[in-house]
Amino acid sequence: MGVSVRADEIERRRPEMVALTKALAEALRALRGMSGEQLVAALPKEMTTGLDLADLGDILVHHRDALYPETVEIDLDAAKRVERALEVGGLIKLGTDISGLHDTTIAGG
Numbered sequence: 001m002g003v004s005v006r007a008d009e010i011e012r013r014r015p016e017m018v019a020l021t022k023a024l025a026e027a028l029r030a031l032r033g034m035s036g037e038q039l040v041a042a043l044p045k046e047m048t049t050g051l052d053l054a055d056l057g058d059i060l061v062h063h064r065d066a067l068y069p070e071t072v073e074i075d076l077d078a079a080k081r082v083e084r085a086l087e088v089g090g091l092i093k094l095g096t097d098i099s100g101l102h103d104t105t106i107a108g109g
Contacts, residue, residue: 003106010103021107025072032068036061072107 003017003024010017031039036057040048048056060067069075079102086092 014106017106021072025107028068028070028072031064032070039064074102074104074107076102076104 003020005013005017034042036054036059039060040053040057076099079098083092083096083098087094087096092098
């Protein structure tokens, strides 16, 4: 989950990114209070066709803390783990520093 923008558009689109971030935060709070049935209903039908929906709802509720973060702030340690995984997978060059891609001011972090 995230908000992305081209570098040359950051300042012009900052209000839009802040608004999107607030909406994402509200959605995360809402997810914490939804029933399994509500969580499943929010998924596209293509993702649930043929599944036991009650069982899927129970699974989503049981694992919601691992699936959905509590805040929209960037977890820089998690981003670093993704960076390392991309290196290992050969998707970015070894030693690439992607830290400049994270603007923690958008979410107030």
